[in-house]
Amino acid sequence: MTTMQDQRTLSPELLHNIDAYWRAANYLSVGQIYLYDNPLLKRPLELADIKHMLLGHWGTTPGQNFVYAHLNRIIKKFDLDMIYVSGPGHGGPSVVANTYLEGTYSEIYPEISQDEAGLRKLFIQFSFPGGIPSHASPECPGSIHEGGELGYSLSHSFGAVFDNPELIVACVVGDGEAETGPLATAWHSNKFLNPASDGAVLPILHLNGYKIANPTVLARIEHEELDQLLRGYGWTPHFVEGDDPELMHEAMATTLDTVIEQIKRIQHNARENGDLTRPRWPMIVLKSPKGWTGPKVVDGVQIEGTFHAHQVPLSDPATHPEHLQQLEDWLRSYRPEELFDDSGRLKTELAELAPQGDRRMGANPHANGGKLLQDLKLPDFRDYAVHVPQPGVQGIGDTHELGRFIRDVVEMNSDEQNFRVFGPDETASNGLEAVFNVTDRQWDARTVANDESLAPAGRVMEMLSEHQCEGWLEGYLLTGRHGLFNCYEAFIHIVDSMFNQHAKWLKVTSGLPWRHKIASLNYLLASHVWRQDHNGFTHQDPGFIDHVVNKKASVVRVYLPPDANCLLSVTDHCLRSRHYVNVVIAGKHPAPQWLTMEAAEKHCAEGIGVWDWASNDDGGEPDVVMACCGDVPTLETLAAVSIMREHLPELKIRVVNVVDLMKLQPQTEHPHGLSDDAFDALFTQDKPVIFAFHAYPWLIHRLTYRRTNHDNFHVRGYKEEGTITTPFDMTVLNDLDRFHLVMDTIDRLPQTGEPEATLKRQLADKLIVHRQYICKHGRDMPEIREWKWSH
Amino acid sequence: MTTMQDQRTLSPELLHNIDAYWRAANYLSVGQIYLYDNPLLKRPLELADIKHMLLGHWGTTPGQNFVYAHLNRIIKKFDLDMIYVSGPGHGGPSVVANTYLEGTYSEIYPEISQDEAGLRKLFIQFSFPGGIPSHASPECPGSIHEGGELGYSLSHSFGAVFDNPELIVACVVGDGEAETGPLATAWHSNKFLNPASDGAVLPILHLNGYKIANPTVLARIEHEELDQLLRGYGWTPHFVEGDDPELMHEAMATTLDTVIEQIKRIQHNARENGDLTRPRWPMIVLKSPKGWTGPKVVDGVQIEGTFHAHQVPLSDPATHPEHLQQLEDWLRSYRPEELFDDSGRLKTELAELAPQGDRRMGANPHANGGKLLQDLKLPDFRDYAVHVPQPGVQGIGDTHELGRFIRDVVEMNSDEQNFRVFGPDETASNGLEAVFNVTDRQWDARTVANDESLAPAGRVMEMLSEHQCEGWLEGYLLTGRHGLFNCYEAFIHIVDSMFNQHAKWLKVTSGLPWRHKIASLNYLLASHVWRQDHNGFTHQDPGFIDHVVNKKASVVRVYLPPDANCLLSVTDHCLRSRHYVNVVIAGKHPAPQWLTMEAAEKHCAEGIGVWDWASNDDGGEPDVVMACCGDVPTLETLAAVSIMREHLPELKIRVVNVVDLMKLQPQTEHPHGLSDDAFDALFTQDKPVIFAFHAYPWLIHRLTYRRTNHDNFHVRGYKEEGTITTPFDMTVLNDLDRFHLVMDTIDRLPQTGEPEATLKRQLADKLIVHRQYICKHGRDMPEIREWKWSH
Numbered sequence A, B: 001m002t003t004m005q006d007q008r009t010l011s012p013e014l015l016h017n018i019d020a021y022w023r024a025a026n027y028l029s030v031g032q033i034y035l036y037d038n039p040l041l042k043r044p045l046e047l048a049d050i051k052h053m054l055l056g057h058w059g060t061t062p063g064q065n066f067v068y069a070h071l072n073r074i075i076k077k078f079d080l081d082m083i084y085v086s087g088p089g090h091g092g093p094s095v096v097a098n099t100y101l102e103g104t105y106s107e108i109y110p111e112i113s114q115d116e117a118g119l120r121k122l123f124i125q126f127s128f129p130g131g132i133p134s135h136a137s138p139e140c141p142g143s144i145h146e147g148g149e150l151g152y153s154l155s156h157s158f159g160a161v162f163d164n165p166e167l168i169v170a171c172v173v174g175d176g177e178a179e180t181g182p183l184a185t186a187w188h189s190n191k192f193l194n195p196a197s198d199g200a201v202l203p204i205l206h207l208n209g210y211k212i213a214n215p216t217v218l219a220r221i222e223h224e225e226l227d228q229l230l231r232g233y234g235w236t237p238h239f240v241e242g243d244d245p246e247l248m249h250e251a252m253a254t255t256l257d258t259v260i261e262q263i264k265r266i267q268h269n270a271r272e273n274g275d276l277t278r279p280r281w282p283m284i285v286l287k288s289p290k291g292w293t294g295p296k297v298v299d300g301v302q303i304e305g306t307f308h309a310h311q312v313p314l315s316d317p318a319t320h321p322e323h324l325q326q327l328e329d330w331l332r333s334y335r336p337e338e339l340f341d342d343s344g345r346l347k348t349e350l351a352e353l354a355p356q357g358d359r360r361m362g363a364n365p366h367a368n369g370g371k372l373l374q375d376l377k378l379p380d381f382r383d384y385a386v387h388v389p390q391p392g393v394q395g396i397g398d399t400h401e402l403g404r405f406i407r408d409v410v411e412m413n414s415d416e417q418n419f420r421v422f423g424p425d426e427t428a429s430n431g432l433e434a435v436f437n438v439t440d441r442q443w444d445a446r447t448v449a450n451d452e453s454l455a456p457a458g459r460v461m462e463m464l465s466e467h468q469c470e471g472w473l474e475g476y477l478l479t480g481r482h483g484l485f486n487c488y489e490a491f492i493h494i495v496d497s498m499f500n501q502h503a504k505w506l507k508v509t510s511g512l513p514w515r516h517k518i519a520s521l522n523y524l525l526a527s528h529v530w531r532q533d534h535n536g537f538t539h540q541d542p543g544f545i546d547h548v549v550n551k552k553a554s555v556v557r558v559y560l561p562p563d564a565n566c567l568l569s570v571t572d573h574c575l576r577s578r579h580y581v582n583v584v585i586a587g588k589h590p591a592p593q594w595l596t597m598e599a600a601e602k603h604c605a606e607g608i609g610v611w612d613w614a615s616n617d618d619g620g621e622p623d624v625v626m627a628c629c630g631d632v633p634t635l636e637t638l639a640a641v642s643i644m645r646e647h648l649p650e651l652k653i654r655v656v657n658v659v660d661l662m663k664l665q666p667q668t669e670h671p672h673g674l675s676d677d678a679f680d681a682l683f684t685q686d687k688p689v690i691f692a693f694h695a696y697p698w699l700i701h702r703l704t705y706r707r708t709n710h711d712n713f714h715v716r717g718y719k720e721e722g723t724i725t726t727p728f729d730m731t732v733l734n735d736l737d738r739f740h741l742v743m744d745t746i747d748r749l750p751q752t753g754e755p756e757a758t759l760k761r762q763l764a765d766k767l768i769v770h771r772q773y774i775c776k777h778g779r780d781m782p783e784i785r786e787w788k789w790s791h
Ligand SMILES: Cc1ncc(C[n+]2csc(CCOP(=O)(O)OP(=O)(O)O)c2C)c(N)n1
Pocket: A057, A059, A060, A088, A090, A148, A149, A150, A151, A173, A174, A175, A176, A177, A178, A180, A206, A208, A209, A210, A211, A212, A216, A290, A310, B424, B425, B464, B491, B494
């Protein structure tokens, strides 16, 4: 615990002013929660001055206001480049109040002016129809972290400081938030930070003791245990504890001076002395009462310093006249008349406490990352083309080809240091091993002999936490950089809810003209459902894209390139795009290649198209459309087509391949959607469509149910059948294999005769032989393993 | 670090035998990964003896075999009731080998006999078509935790020991697994364990240093830091470190004796002396090489003790003859001839090391929880009926009514102690506050004055971690108990992937006759998308049910009760059900009540039905069907109906309400699905259907696209529009409000005249007035707030 020293950090005057600044922020916070009118309390408070619906979270707010006021001081003192992340973002009133006090709010929203009229609007708009949400939402300048869903503040903060050596992110972590899994592992991010080339995160654990209705774990373990825990996580904690504002201001100021000096020393040591041993970075534990300075007791119940302070302490002045008086007393306890002049403007001596211009945390360009965004330099993806003299040549595994492209993206942007690859220990396993020819995994913990591709600085971030990968990448993108997240397809569901929040952020920010667009969040899902040879059923789930397409069409894109050249073209496109979430699904196992680079580029630009070379309808009306989407379904479809072309040569088959899944949606639903005419031209108005799909089959129905020919769509995909078995057997278990596809087609032809019946019988037999063979030999039949397209 | 002592724990003979037992398990593990034949190496190994596809994870296996052998010893010594959880469940060969050695495997699978023929099958079946998966999968006796998706071992273990005072779960935590968020916070579970009435978890951190392709964080921090971290988490770590088997056996045995004695002492102190101060439970850190005893170097690359040992160290004997020799040397290094007799049976002196009967970890009934499952005692839910003299009376909030029922479920089963409520700090906020009249939150950390409903023992488990709530509950259910998880609807996505794994577990176990069925996993999603008055856009996501319905229809159920009586009936049903995941979505805000208990019971039993009292088609053919699913959509639909009945009295309207979402699916797709005839009888074959839905609208299309009248379905639901605004405005933003519903209906009527046109104009105006009103007053118009059903 930091105690008072002889040498005071704050002069009495400065202490008084910082306290006044804090009171101003508290006053504005309470005003936002309650006031409809009478913003400066120029007259006694009346019921009509109070909003009808009282919404907001008071409990966390005064502590965050306290932190913000003190950060302002050290920013000025050390001329820091600092942004603020509010873990418990439900303390929205705090960040709004503070960006208003420092002036950034009114610069962006001139109608919220720095006078009485502006104050009134500031108060009304909060949690009010037509106004702003109650969290540190995108509308609030300086925010890169809304904090609605708790748990990601530290990961975001680390993402922000990677490759930003001058930046410090002050990250307030809620003690409740600290109980979440993602936050609990995020403390370990310090093992992945390079003190020379990255910036610093200053975590401030806000130990206000409570969450919604419970105490917090970290507040109810012994002081010594908490100290051990944080040291065990690799930090050096500094405790600031108490509830007497005067003592607390001095303690906080002194501690902040100390930790900033420590950060500077660590950075100097790394940068000037080349000492990259992992530092024990400083952090702060701020132990102060929840709802500090708010009502102590309401209706006989203790509020300040308990969980009852979490939301709105005086919740019903309309029916409790005494609450109205308590509210007025509370507001007046901040002595607004000492803080604002008659016009409602913050007094000059207080306004001067805030930093200037871009040093203000609400104006720092890192928190509006698109402002700083530079285009990624990209090599010509065509240079990585796989040679495809004829369709069906065997490839080495599509993601392995992509790896060479990504490797060169890393290299071309090595001066800018603005591109990173993230993954939970699977970058090599997912086929991107080529990147390790030019860079390493960034790793600041101990290394030993035999370690491979580990270094203090590197472009690849690998920790066995999908949450961390996602959070780091989001923070990196939000501050204006580029990246790629590679992950097993099944386990990307671990970050479903993080994706949700990011997609919501993109949707809202795209409606805010002052927010500049950022680079897209790119997922590469290799190791997909169909090839879990090592892992089986637990690793089989292609449903992330179902989840993704629930979000606004304007921000989501889904690609399933059928081969390596398409994967290259698609990835190039994704890395150039802005403000989307792009999901790319690709295989890592050796697989046939279909298109030359020229054809692939055209195919990907169109997103969907007929493969003439595989079709035999000669541009006329086919008898059946064989559609496919995804690498394995494409292979099985083409194998099915080749069986039919051999055995049923009269049948006119059209092969349609889908790369860009959103092409299937109506134009009215998604910007990529095909017009109905174009859709009908591909899929006909009335012919059977046998659709082999990578993921759950009903997603195709969901996307196409309004299309003319939908009733004739027959979709095969993953239907939750699987275990460890051979690659081909996985398709058999889910009726997606070539034999089933042929039988399905025959079943849907208007007229069939003897050849069709015979073929069906033969194929049914084949499936039995297949089963017997794999159970005996443990691998697929030679005719499957060695099958080649030959038309 | 534990060092050698004068007094040895193991006699030379016992040490020798335990080592032999370990070698036997290692031998069987390598055999499973590689051998197709020649299981006892009675002749030199040939290529034909090796499987074609070599799949599996060697690295983790020897360490887990080591642990298992030593646990056997202490189970016998102390007569322990113990089960084993394998965090890195990809060490499947280990749990299979050990349950085989102890005899449980052959009892369940007699064809895998304890002789040479059985051994051969044991080896072939592993990771082989028609065989078993490579993880600690449901097929393996003794497993309650597959470990495919890493991170949940500790939460599952704690769930298993709640209310099982005699049980100890030995939980091996992978050092890679420990990097995941869920695992990182799960260490704190010790603050929620009551030493008197719960059992104990013995975590064994398997510090083998590596994950797939990287070292682990915990292996590369300083010893002192790791010690601090674990102590900070509240544990007392005991380190067992080394690679010399002889020293390690003695160290492990001594340490296990110590920790079991500590556990017994803690429990005695709590149970006999009534001392419930939170104990610092012991745990073990086992630091041993990854791939211990396996090949040291292959092709010049160090394998043992590096990440290269993770999967199959000698991966291609077919093309590398020297690998074949190395494999044979490796297998023979375990000296199988000393371990198995000529018939292939484990030698008697070794077999005797395993516990007997149900004490064997593979046979312990807790790991086949359905065996122990007792029906929950349930009060008659009808006794909690809300009085509904006429449709539309205002309720207090549906979940608040349910709270009284749940309270009594808690009380009625207080002797059995087999029901718990789990939630991330929201049980009161979600409306279940009544349970705190009869029980508390279980909390073993410090308490202070002003704390509410916290006690060392209690039926409610609240930690701010959806992962922990889910993991604890799963562990609790898997060991044969009952429970309920209450959560904000949006944030249940946090456990999407955990739900996946549990649903997969249920699917697989329902196909294993020896696995008894367990109680269903019940989600109560209160605080749903339509009522995020405090929280706004980040808290709005009704997509969990989209995710859920991707899993096998045989294990998932989704209910959206429109009022409190329906909620009671549905919950009663869910609490009686077995082996499902039930999702129940309900509101907590005051809302109109529609059905008497009698009507509700009937309606819920049917799952879907016409509300005659709201319809005016008099059982004949309607002009339009107004369908609704969910509490808010039901309210808006009825309000729309009442507008139409007033303004368009000629229009024949049928109101259909859906409680059981799966009724909409075809019978062929879901056991609850309506037949086509029944569906057509409700929704007609050709009339417009205006469907107001709680969640994303396309889910309804996905479920109904094969139905006759699907083309006439017009669905409104949440379309990702929202912020903080009034409750009614939320429906307006998403076109789900009464006015839009009426306008939608008019647009779809075959013929409309002047009255319809006038009404549409009036309603369009209303929407403008609404907007103006809420932006001025901050709450809904009186006619909305005070609207009542009156037909
Ligand atoms: C993942 C998640 N689960 C649950 C909630 C609901 N919730 C909102 S605030 C809160 C308590 C937060 O406590 P803490 O982090 O200590 O913040 P503070 O005390 O500063 O308000 C909870 C549980 C949430 N926002 N996110």
